[in-house]
Amino acid sequence: MTEIIIPLLSLIALEVILGIDNIIFISILADKLPEQQRGKLRFWGIGLALVIRLALLSLISWILKLDQTLFTLGDIDFSGKGLILIIGGLFLIYKSTKEIYDKTEQHKDGPIVPKVHSFNKLLSEVILLDLVFSIDSIITAVGMVKELWIMYTAVIVTVIIMLVAAKPISEFIREHPSFKILALCFLMMIGVALLAEGFHFEIPKGYIYFSMAFAFLVDIIQMKTVKQKQT
Numbered sequence: 001m002t003e004i005i006i007p008l009l010s011l012i013a014l015e016v017i018l019g020i021d022n023i024i025f026i027s028i029l030a031d032k033l034p035e036q037q038r039g040k041l042r043f044w045g046i047g048l049a050l051v052i053r054l055a056l057l058s059l060i061s062w063i064l065k066l067d068q069t070l071f072t073l074g075d076i077d078f079s080g081k082g083l084i085l086i087i088g089g090l091f092l093i094y095k096s097t098k099e100i101y102d103k104t105e106q107h108k109d110g111p112i113v114p115k116v117h118s119f120n121k122l123l124s125e126v127i128l129l130d131l132v133f134s135i136d137s138i139i140t141a142v143g144m145v146k147e148l149w150i151m152y153t154a155v156i157v158t159v160i161i162m163l164v165a166a167k168p169i170s171e172f173i174r175e176h177p178s179f180k181i182l183a184l185c186f187l188m189m190i191g192v193a194l195l196a197e198g199f200h201f202e203i204p205k206g207y208i209y210f211s212m213a214f215a216f217l218v219d220i221i222q223m224k225t226v227k228q229k230q231t
Contacts, residue, residue: 007145008154014144015137015158017209021190022049022133023162024183025092026126027170028099031180032117041119042166045126050159052127052134057151063138076199081135086198088132092191095125096184103181132194182219186212 026045030038056063066080141151173180189212193203 004147004150007147008150011141011144011150011154012157012161014140015154016161017205018133018137018140019049019158019162021187022046022129023166023169024173025095025129025187026166027173028180028183028187029122029126030170031174032122033119037119038170039167041122041126042170043163044123045130046159046162046166048127049130049134049162050155052130053138053155053159054152056134056138057141057148057155060142060148063135063142066135066139078198081139082198082200084132084135084198085194088129089191089193089195089198091128091132092187092194096188096191100181100184100188103177103184136194176223178219178223179216182215185215 023046026042030041030045033041066084069077069079070083071078137155138151141154145151145154173183189208193205193208196203
């Protein structure tokens with residue numbers, strides 16, 4: 001029994017950590033929509049992440065082939081997984097820097113004009129990142145456990161946790177603008193990590209998530225300090 005429970009709980013914990021990036025991205029995009037559409041984007045974004053991951057699990061043999069070299073440039077071998085990570089990393093860096101620019105520089109010298117954002121356009125961006133994060137997640141799962149049912153169980157449990165956590169995280173980010181910038185910086189860091197991994201320069205995920213947790217703690221301390229000075 002222990003041989004089943006420990007790998008299952010370990011995989012769920014890892015999948016939840018990897019899913020945090022997905023939740024943050026969806027939460028920031030959902031904030032662009034009217035109130036009545038935000039929950040819909042979160043539901044569809046996370047729901048499609050479940051569909052994509054379950055579909056990829058059914059294509060394990062194809063997923064494993066993504067690690068095979070497609071071509072070589074210089075001394076770097078490029079695989080299907082590597083190309084997907086590079087594209088996803090570049091997209092994440094682009095979206096993060098653009099969002100940070102929009103919130104800090106673009107309206108500095110003029111009035112803020114609300115933009116109308118298309119639900120379908122934002123959903124397509126979520127699907128693109130769902131695909132990138134899902135492939136990374138499934139390959140990680142394949143490397144950790146051999147039993148397919150454990151992978152399915154871990155993915156389903158993780159997505160349920162993501163659905164429950166998405167709204168509180170989204171509301172927290174919306175209510176604290178400084179955390180929104182911090183979250184965008186997190187996404188930029190994840191984009192750099194994906195890009196580096198695509199070029200076979202892997203940054204240990206433990207370092208990334210430790211730095212994110214430390215920065216989050218510092219921001220909380222700063223927020224509490226400001227509140228104490230105002231009271």
